[in-house]
Amino acid sequence: MPSRVQKKSLSEFDKYHYYMNSVQSPEADAEFIRDMYKELRSGRRAQSLREDFCGTFAICCEWVKLDPSHKAVGVDLDPEPLQYGVKNHYSKLTEGQKKRLVTLQKNVLDKNLPKSDVIAAMNFSYFIFKTRPLIKEYFANCYKSLNPNGLFLVDCFGGAHCTEANEEETVHKSFSYFWDQDSYDPLSNEAMFYIHFKRKGEKKREKVFTYDWRMWSIPELRDLMAEVGFKKTHVYWEGTDKDGEGDGVFTRTEKGEECQAWVAYVVGEK
Ligand SMILES: C[S@@+](CC[C@H](N)C(=O)[O-])C[C@H]1O[C@@H](n2cnc3c(N)ncnc32)[C@H](O)[C@@H]1O
Known part of the structure; x- marks a missing residue:
């Protein structure tokens, strides 16, 4: 018969904990955003990050930890992951870091979202927009609310x-x-x-x-970004390790590789 402690752990199932440990790498994402901005903006540094579809806003938390000049805004419709993030990530920040982070329980299509140097939509969340007019409306909204020199970053996956x-x-x-x-x-x-x-x-x-979801392809995403005004688009493609698996290192390229499954970043420059 289970003890009291065992009973408790059996009844509690923290889905966001398992999600985070399976599919998220917020620290690496925040570093990638910092380095990508520096690379594309000739050494200039991004200060503000808006994390759209932020869920538990783990990337926002890592962003404000990376540098004392960093500010972050997380946007999500659902209060449940936002509250989880407050309890489990935000609570671990210093007072100084907390002052540089806000979350908004809003739709990413809202016309008055705060301006930012970088907008990131990660873990393919924008795949919920299944029609061209809808995804285009979202991309145009991001373009409008980026600061001059701003960058819009989405991830994407595909393969046979x-x-x-x-x-x-x-x-x-x-x-x-x-x-x-x-x-x-x-x-x-x-x-x-x-x-x-x-x-x-x-x-x-x-x-x-x-x-x-609707699976959007890289060329579709680049075309959409160009149509809403982004003057250049870039693709960061993942390298391969010795076993032929993704090595977590993304570099800018104009040539992909045929793979069974791939993940890439697509970036639009305002
Ligand atoms: C796949 S989760 C991604 C969470 C987080 N970005 C991550 O990397 O794991 C998608 C999130 O998007 C939110 N969402 C869906 N539609 C939205 C919308 N139109 N505006 C804002 N958030 C939305 C959901 O509430 C959910 O938290």
Whole structure:
């Protein structure tokens, strides 16, 4: 029979904790944003970051930690991840860092979002915009609310593996993370994804997160950015390690590689 302590840990399931440990790397993202701005802006430094679809706003927290001149604004519609972020990330910041970070419970399509040097939409969240007019409206809104010399950053994924139904398990020390591509429709490029988790010794928890997305391609994203006014666009492509896996190092390139599954960053320059 489980002890009181075991009972407690069995009943508590912190989905954002497992999500963070499976799919997020906020520290690396914040450093990438800092370095990418410096590279594209000839050594100038970005100060303000707006993290759209920020969820638990982990990147905002890492951004204000990186440099005392950094300021961050996180935007998300849903109060639940925002509150989680306050309790679990924001609470660990120093008083000085806290003063440089705000969150807004708002729609990213809102016309009066604060201006910023960089706007980042990470973990493919803008894939919720399934039509060209809608994604274009979002990109135009970002263009408008960037400071002069501002940069707009989105991540993107694709490859043959993403155009079929499949489920992939990643085994961690105490749990497994499952990325389940439930469907893919070549006519619309729409796909349904789920995240499941299984803690050791427990039943698999199905559909902890659900994503009903349209897969946007790199050329579509670059065309859209150009159409709303971005004067240049860039692609950062991931390098490969000795086993042929992504090595987490993204470099600017105009030539990709055919891969089963890839992740890239697309950047628009105002
Ligand atoms: C896939 S999560 C991404 C969270 C975080 N960016 C990350 O990297 O893990 C998508 C988030 O977008 C938010 N969201 C969806 N539509 C939105 C909208 N129109 N405006 C603002 N936030 C939105 C959801 O509430 C959710 O927290």
